[in-house]
Amino acid sequence: MTADSTPALVQSEEAPDGAPASPAGATSGAHGPRARNTKAYLQYAAAKIAGAIVSLFAVLVTSFFLFRLIPSDPVKQMTGGKRVSEQQLENLRHQFGLDQPMWKQFTSYIGDALTGDFGTSYQFHTPVIDKIADALPATLLLTGTAYVLYSLLGIWLGTRTAWRNGSRSDRFNTAFALTLYSVPSFWLGLLLIIVFSVGIGPIPGMFPTGGLESGGETGFAYVIDVAHHLILPVITLVAVGYAQTLLVMRSSLLDEMGSDYLTTARAKGLRDDVVRRKHAVPNAMLPTFTLMFVNLGHVVAGQILVETVFSWPGLGGLFYSALSVPDLPLVQGLFFVFATAVILANTLADILYPLLDPRVGR
Structure with missing residues (x-):
């Protein structure tokens, strides 16, 4: 290689006043990139x-x-x-x-x-901030539990349906998610109460119609009682929330699947599972990441209609009660x-x- 072909990055140039210029790599100081x-x-x-x-x-x-x-x-x-x-x-x-x-x-x-x-x-003749503090734990328990479940389920199913785009499972999961996403949450909650709380036909009433607890329980029995009351409202929130997360995750991953970097990763001999987990999914997570933070705000805001339908003693039910006065x-x-x-x-x-x-x- 001749002197004229030396890369410009390692050549030393003269500054306008005759002093040698700083090397290109010396820009990492206080005024660097x-x-x-x-x-x-x-x-x-x-x-x-x-x-x-x-x-x-x-x-x-x-x-x-x-x-x-x-x-x-x-x-x-x-x-x-x-x-x-x-x-x-x-x-x-x-x-x-x-x-x-x-x-x-x-x-x-x-x-x-x-x-x-x-x-x-x-x-209630009590300070508003005290009333909010009393109802907040019940809302966080309900919506927080549902948030974790539908986020994990939506990301997992959204990834797999997109990766198997056009398959029978993809068509079924997408159609099912679209159906649930279009269903009003309060209507779904009422339907679950009719079927699984009141009982219909051969299906007996297995769950309470509402509330946080039955009362009179302590210790581990109290935990079981609260969990029993949580099942139907959590299922209602998960059904709607997971559908939204699945659709966003699926759409994002489909946009990434035709990218050149995935073709390069496959050309290097990486297994399809590794290409999906380490390359495609991290980039496709960005829109889903935004959606998860938006839904995180709703964890505190609660679900007014769902809490009202299930008589849940949280912020949503409190808001409905306050609005009626x-x-x-x-x-x-x-x-x-x-x-x-x-x-x-x-x-x-x-x-x-x-x-x-x-x-x-x-």
């Missing part, structure tokens, strides 16, 4: 966090005005249709601050909410908690996504 990438990522993450803060404030404002559009008088609803004098109604309105001008109610609500105080529930402080507090969970989950997904796909946020 790694530093620039880190700075770009931090700017990207800061922008996402700032957007989340703005969204949370918008949720606070929206939650105040949205539920005041409900054509109902909370004070009259609380009296339950009993004969109450107008003076007593006025006293209740004054007690709950409903006789104040709207702007004053709004400023008081914003100021208190920023300190974590969402007021006192009209119907309407219990404005409780409704506003729950709405803010639900929206905050979704916003934080989406923001976390946005922040972590560039770590999996370096093309994002650069």
Whole structure:
């Protein structure tokens, strides 16, 4: 090889002032590509966090005005249709601050909410934050269990159906998932109650119709009792959630299957199972990863209709109960908690996504 054919990367060039230029590999310092990438990522993450803060404030404002559009008088609803004098109604309105001008109610609500105080529930006469804290464990137990199950099942089945695209199992699983995905969750829950709780034909009623526990059990018997009550609502949530995850995972993997890097991996003699697990699936996981974080926000937000159908004592059932009054402080507090969970989950997904796909946020 002649001197003229020496690669440009190892040739030393003269700087404009006659000093020798730095080697190309000496760019890994404070101003190198790694530093620039880190700075770009931090700017990207800061922008996402700032957007989340703005969204949370918008949720606070929206939650105040949205539920005041409900054509109902909370004070009259609380009296339950009993004969109450107008003076007593006025006293209740004054007690709950409903006789104040709207702007004053709004400023008081914003100021208190920023300190974590969402007021006192009209119907339960306890602080809203305490009522939410009492119902949160039941929601996390139900939706958290369902989230883990349908995420694992959806990814596993989605991978296998896509890898066997066009096969009989692929057609069956895809059609079944599309059917479940289109079924309303509350309708499926009612159907399960009719068949497996009430019993129909030769099928006896095997599961409770609702609630978290039967009562009177302790120790391991209590755990079994709660698990027994969990089965039907968990099946309802898993049936709908796994279908969505399967369809997204299948679509993502089908997009990857024609890529050149998979052809190269097969040409190297790698087994088909290794090509799928170590090459195709990690790249196809990116859209599913985003979906999983969106669903993670719903773990806290709960499933209002499913919890209501199964009389589950979680945040969803509490929201339905508060909305029927309407219990404005409780409704506003729950709405803010639900929206905050979704916003934080989406923001976390946005922040972590560039770590999996370096093309994002650069």
